[in-house]
Amino acid sequence: MLILTTTRLTDEIEQELIQEFDEIRFIFKENIEAADNHLEEADILLTFGSDIRREHIKKATKLKWIMVLSAGINQMPLGEIQERKILLTNVRGIHKTQMAEYALAMLLNYYQNLFTYYKRQQEKVWDKSIKRREITGRTLTVVGAGSIGSELARLSKAFHMKTIAVTNSGGERPYFDQVYQNDQIKEALEQADFIVSILPETEKTKGYYSKDHFKWMKQSAIFLNMGRGSAVTENVLLQALNDNEIEHAILDVTPIEPLPRESQLWSHEKVTLTPHISGGSEQYIPRAVALFRESLMEFLETSTVSINKINIDKGY
Amino acid sequence: MLILTTTRLTDEIEQELIQEFDEIRFIFKENIEAADNHLEEADILLTFGSDIRREHIKKATKLKWIMVLSAGINQMPLGEIQERKILLTNVRGIHKTQMAEYALAMLLNYYQNLFTYYKRQQEKVWDKSIKRREITGRTLTVVGAGSIGSELARLSKAFHMKTIAVTNSGGERPYFDQVYQNDQIKEALEQADFIVSILPETEKTKGYYSKDHFKWMKQSAIFLNMGRGSAVTENVLLQALNDNEIEHAILDVTPIEPLPRESQLWSHEKVTLTPHISGGSEQYIPRAVALFRESLMEFLETSTVSINKINIDKGY
Structure with a gap:
């Protein structure tokens, strides 16, 4: 053999x-x-x-x-x-540990405003006025909740978060307080402070997120995509950000990878980008x-x- | 009244x-x-x-x-x-939630190298080669472990870390795998990937950390101080960093606050600084x-x- x-x-x-x-x-x-x-x-x-x-x-x-x-x-x-x-x-x-860490690192980083502190350090400015928020007690919705989503939910429960899963089949999932099926996603998105998308790429998940999905989200919502970039088109995402439908997007995946230099996502003030690295370890x-x-x-x-x-x- | x-x-x-x-x-x-x-x-x-x-x-x-x-x-x-x-x-x-979040945010941020990804985004460069590490399974030593330290240890256990406390009195502490008294600190420091100092300022804790303490730490250790800046002098800390006794220092507190512009800590490549904000919320x-x-x-x-x-x- x-x-x-x-x-x-x-x-x-x-x-x-x-x-x-x-x-x-x-x-x-x-x-x-x-x-x-x-x-x-x-x-x-x-x-x-x-x-x-x-x-x-x-x-x-x-x-x-x-x-x-x-x-x-x-x-x-x-x-x-x-x-x-x-x-x-x-x-x-085998991606669950590093991807759950990635998601929490990015959410904590954004809520703690660490990039702003980093810039102030470069400028040698002691600025205590920078705003910070806590992730403790927030509501997390995971769209496409499999083993990675469960691991993220497990850690999020340690931060006393409410955890919501959106899955094909519904039913109970460990570490999730509520599980919604795909056709009930509106209720799952409306409640969320953090939406984490871990959808794989299949025929059904291409362009999964429509304008309506982002309208249903809170204006203060953070949308984090670490599944596949094809789940949302650049146009739909940019429009949601520009229309203030959500507060910020954290993208480890993009519709085209590597992301072309001319993409508006690179320099959009409401976008944090990493180059599809969340699964690496x-x-x-x-x-x-x-x-x-x-x-x-x-x-x-x-x-x-x-x-x-x-x-x-x-x-x- | x-x-x-x-x-x-x-x-x-x-x-x-x-x-x-x-x-x-x-x-x-x-x-x-x-x-x-x-x-x-x-x-x-x-x-x-x-x-x-x-x-x-x-x-x-x-x-x-x-x-x-x-x-x-x-x-x-x-x-x-x-x-x-x-x-x-x-x-x-009442500081425990925000300070435990701060410590985890900073450790995750450093291990995930997020400031480097941030710079690459500014440059519009898709760079998958940036090194990342996981905090999962590491060893955390908290020096001055009270309610904040316990909360940090609780969250660290969710990341499957080994947790060690250094306290005045020893004894058992919730969420800590091992508790050492002050005079056994060498053993507690030798094991740690992350040393988090939460010492208050008292006559006994001024200049608490000597050159030896940093020699006992791993060369790959991260020293995070969110207690009081007087626990370590700038000289001792700079020497430890310059002699590669430890890998990095994350400082929310400094011997003089605000940190004077002429301090070498501002621009030291092995120092991440925030302006005494970890306790705010x-x-x-x-x-x-x-x-x-x-x-x-x-x-x-x-x-x-x-x-x-x-x-x-x-x-x-």
Whole structure:
């Protein structure tokens, strides 16, 4: 059996895998081009996914399982994978710690006005008049509440926040005080001081947020998007900000990435931007490999993987 | 009975007090100069404390109780107050929410490198290479762990941190995994990723941190001072930073405040400064008045106040 990677792990982790699974051949390559020659023999492919094209899948005739080292699969040749009945899994769940920290860091930073203090320090000005607010006791609405949303809600409860989830299916969710289905989103948005969007990109979530969604939000609301940038168009967002429908937007994701220099989002006074980094972590590869190990052991025993198995029809 | 204030509350709060305690006279003045004419008649003084001099106490011959609307009492004429056996209380405990939020905001901000992202946004540069770290799972040592330290430890436990307290008396403290006494501080500092100093200013805490304390800390340690600036001299701190004994200092308090323009702390690349604002909050006056109400009811019943009573010999 051959396991092929299209990304290098660390030397240490690669050696550990080789030793732990000594009956398996491993080939570690830095990208799909370098891995191309070995595709025909590969049983399992470990990849970040975005450079995998239909022709790679065609070539990999023995392929039984692809593990994607990210959460998004929207750039992959899903039709080909589904037709060939190749098992597809991802690393859903390993983003939760860093993304929950990101969201709280950004909300605290904005409410505490830390960029203004930073500018005053540069100017050597001791300015006690800068306004600060507390996040304690506010209301948080998470749109697209899965494992990341639950982790954010767990931390938000420590700050005595009211937590609201918007999901496809409704029902109870740990750490959420209220759960609304998508068609009840108005009530969920009206209450929120902070709206955190963690929607994946699917056909249903492209352009998810309309002008009305922003009208329903409080004028003092903070909209934080760390899901996918396609959930809201630049026009809808800019109009909401310019019409004072909400107070501020914090964007880790944008409709086009990297964000073009001519975008008004860069210099809009009501926008804080980061370059799609919320899911990254020093701990990313170790956590992903830990999940791969666990999945591989299941695969060796049962020839399938239940952990984070993707339903291609649903898109997640 | 006359209650005199040397600070204005809000109109709404003042009206509420007058109505609730209708047998008591209230005089609300904006500062000690404006209040001066009424000192002779005052039974109770409500003040931020820093403008109260010995002559004011001398003049206030009927004074039985001073409630200080801050935590620090080091600028007050304590000898005079003690001699006259005037009851002294403060608002210890109402700083905990905002100060715990401040500490977490600053630690998250530093570990997430948000000031660098801010600069990149100004430059319209999409830079995914900026390094970020997680606060989850780190070790926090709080020096001077009272109610603020406990609140910070409570939130830090939500981030799965190891929490260590350094106190005068040792013993168990809620939300702390370990408690060390002052003479065991070396062990507490050696383990810490984050050292948060919340020491009040007393004779014992002036210049509390020596060169050795910083040598004991990890080279990657973050030192955050939100207690009193006198706990560490500028020289000791600058030397520790310049000798790479620690990685970074976050200072809400400085030995001299406002920090003089010529101080090297302003532009030191390893220093983040805020102008002694961690204890402030929009909720400050409402929370302080709630505590005053409760204390006043006790005073009216028993002629004394047990809530936050200060032992002048100890200085807190």
